Amino acid sequence: MTYAIRIHEYGGPEKMKWEELPKPEPKPGEARVRHEAVGLNYIDVYFRTGLYKAPALPAIIGMEGAGVVDAIGPGVTEVAVGDRVAYASGPIGAYAQTRCIKADRLVKVPDAIGSETAAAMMLQGMTAQYLLHSTYAVKAGQTIVVHAAAGGVGLILVQWAKFLGCTVIGTVSTPEKAALARANGADHVILTTEDLPAAVKKITGGAGVPVVYDSVGKDTFMASLDCLAPRGYMISYGNASGPVANFDLGILAAKGSLYVCRPTLATYTSSREDLVSCANSLFDVVAKGGVKISVNQRYALKDAAQAHIDMEARKTTGSTILLP
Numbered sequence: 591m592t593y594a595i596r597i598h599e600y601g602g603p604e605k606m607k608w609e610e611l612p613k614p615e616p617k618p619g620e621a622r623v624r625h626e627a628v629g630l631n632y633i634d635v636y637f638r639t640g641l642y643k644a645p646a647l648p649a650i651i652g653m654e655g656a657g658v659v660d661a662i663g664p665g666v667t668e669v670a671v672g673d674r675v676a677y678a679s680g681p682i683g684a685y686a687q688t689r690c691i692k693a694d695r696l697v698k699v700p701d702a703i704g705s706e707t708a709a710a711m712m713l714q715g716m717t718a719q720y721l722l723h724s725t726y727a728v729k730a731g732q733t734i735v736v737h738a739a740a741g742g743v744g745l746i747l748v749q750w751a752k753f754l755g756c757t758v759i760g761t762v763s764t765p766e767k768a769a770l771a772r773a774n775g776a777d778h779v780i781l782t783t784e785d786l787p788a789a790v791k792k793i794t795g796g797a798g799v800p801v802v803y804d805s806v807g808k809d810t811f812m813a814s815l816d817c818l819a820p821r822g823y824m825i826s827y828g829n830a831s832g833p834v835a836n837f838d839l840g841i842l843a844a845k846g847s848l849y850v851c852r853p854t855l856a857t858y859t860s861s862r863e864d865l866v867s868c869a870n871s872l873f874d875v876v877a878k879g880g881v882k883i884s885v886n887q888r889y890a891l892k893d894a895a896q897a898h899i900d901m902e903a904r905k906t907t908g909s910t911i912l913l914p
């Protein structure tokens with residue numbers, strides 16, 4: 591048997607139930623992973639509330655985990671029993687002591703990286719990787735805006751952008767988070783109570799920035815557009831404050847021929863080749879010391895509801911793991 595957090599209906603954190611379930615057996619192409627740590631991500635909140643739909647209910651939520659392969663199904667070539675592995679992709683099902691997943695979604699974790707760090711870094715770190723290298727490839731010397739700069743993805747984005755030679759303007763909601771963002775390399779930190787476009791114009795001598803990485807969504811979307819230089823890129827990659835709705839494309843013309851992209855990690859790691867390349871790039875920057883993974887919160891997996899409450903209340907910083 592194994593234990594997992596399941597939801598039987600969408601709703602608040604109280605919908606998450608710690609339940610005993612039969613241990614799953616791997617099907618062809620699948621590996622079974624005994625989790626040593628599970629990553630907490632904002633997307634888990636979207637699946638719990640129903641903003642994003644589970645394939646069926648009841649459902650085990652969660653997209654990220656790290657541990658040891660303890661069984662493989664027929665035809666698996668990517669991993670073997672005993673390998674230390676991690677993953678950061680659907681289908682959901684990570685909030686469990688043990689789960690099965692397609693073996694081609696797993697990557698082997700370097701010896702220097704422990705399972706807790708792996709579970710903390712894969713989803714948020716690979717997101718930072720594709721955002722900075724593919725969605726909009728930043729160049730040394732550019733000034734960029736990163737929202738929620740003390741959060742999971744945010745703290746990695748700030749460090750990696752600095753490593754690539756950018757000047758980083760971060761946004762955060764509290765002075766404590768501002769200090770954390772600065773300690774991780776942010777050159778300028780703007781509080782969410784301040785006028786962001788005015789601050790960005792002042793810092794850039796009126797020019798604006800070539801790219802904004804916006805994970806907040808509804809509350810910041812329009813202000814983010816006003817931070818951009820003509821032909822700038824608005825990368826809207828999350829909805830922590832709610833989704834952006836009913837957007838008039840004509841606004842992009844009026845504000846200077848702007849681009850908007852709504853990317854997802856799933857697209858950028860859909861092939862095995864892209865997944866492995868993205869993960870290796872992340873492992874490499876961590877090995878070089880360009881990005882340090884901050885595991886700032888740890889909860890027992892059975893207390894995942896409390897982790898969700900804290901994340902939604904904006905109390906978490908950096909990465910959070912759930913321990914099975």
Ligand code: NDP
Pocket residue numbers: 630631632633713714717738739740741742743744761762763764767782805806809827828829830831832853854855856901902903904905906907908
């Ligand atoms: P974070 O640790 O960044 O937590 C969310 C942060 O958003 C909060 O700490 C808070 O920072 C900020 N925030 C602003 N407004 C709100 C609000 N109304 N309610 C709650 N938080 C708010 O989470 P993650 O690092 O896990 O994810 C960050 C974002 O990136 C999420 O939107 C997530 O969906 C998205 N994401 C997208 C991916 C993709 O491929 N598209 C992949 C991974 C994540 P502050 O208090 O400083 O404002």
